[in-house]
Amino acid sequence: xxxxxxxxxxxxxxxxxxxxxxxxxxxxxxxxxxxxxxxxxxxxxxxxxxxxxxxxxxxxxxxxxxxxxxxxxxxxxxxxxxxxxxxxxxxxxxxxxxxxxxxxxxxxxxxxxxxxxxxxxxxxxxxxxxxxxxxxxxxxxxxxxxxxxxxxxxxxxxxxxxxxxxxxxxxxxxxxxxxxxxxxxxxxxxxxxxxxxxxxxxxxxxxxxx
Numbered sequence: 408x409x410x411x412x413x414x415x416x417x418x419x420x421x422x423x424x425x426x427x428x429x430x431x432x433x434x435x436x437x438x439x440x441x442x443x444x445x446x447x448x449x450x451x452x453x454x455x456x457x458x459x460x461x462x463x464x465x466x467x468x469x470x471x472x473x474x475x476x477x478x479x480x481x482x483x484x485x486x487x488x489x490x491x492x493x494x495x496x497x498x499x500x501x502x503x504x505x506x507x508x509x510x511x512x513x514x515x516x517x518x519x520x521x522x523x524x525x526x527x528x529x530x531x532x533x534x535x536x537x538x539x540x541x542x543x544x545x546x547x548x549x550x551x552x553x554x555x556x557x558x559x560x561x562x563x564x565x566x567x568x569x570x571x572x573x574x575x576x577x578x579x580x581x582x583x584x585x586x587x588x589x590x591x592x593x594x595x596x597x598x599x600x601x602x603x604x605x606x607x608x609x610x611x612x613x614x615x616x617x
Contacts, residue, residue, distance in 0.1 A: 416611035419572035
């Protein structure tokens with residue numbers, strides 16, 4: 408049975424789930440969520456996911472939301488990306504750090520800087536968020552010193568969650584050249600067989616609304 412991932416290209420959280428699916432080798436199809444038209448706030452979508460967010464994974468009678476949960480489901484289904492048995496809590500630690508300290512703040516900052524009308528972009532809020540992100544980038548940059556992957560010796564869900572927003576070109580205060588360890592790590596991820604850029608992996612692109 409083909410899995411269905413309700414997602415859209417601009418969503419870094421959707422990309423985490425989509426990239427995990429693609430690299431896992433599971434049979435899956437993306438289902439476009441027209442986020443910018445408000446589809447996620449409609450009654451039909453809320454019936455599917457009361458949180459009114461993307462992504463949502465459908466596998467037969469199983470329906471899951473939240474990218475970290477979907478990544479764990481893929482791991483349970485395939486045995487991939489969970490890390491060595493002694494590393495499972497370290498993988499979880501980085502997933503929780505990402506969701507609280509990293510991707511959540513990148514997502515908000517990127518949205519404010521790129522997807523709001525220019526006259527409605529709150530400069531003070533953006534500056535505050537970029538200051539917080541500098542600390543988070545420094546944490547990841549330092550951790551990756553002398554490491555190929557965030558946890559252990561292979562790609563895990565820790566990598567797949569933390570990289571989610573970092574392949575997007577829209578500005579949010581991140582430049583790969585300023586973080587050589589992160590840059591090398593992202594290059595390792597994009598060199599993996601089957602890797603695709605978010606706009607190539609999922610439907611939806613800012614150019615669609617240009």
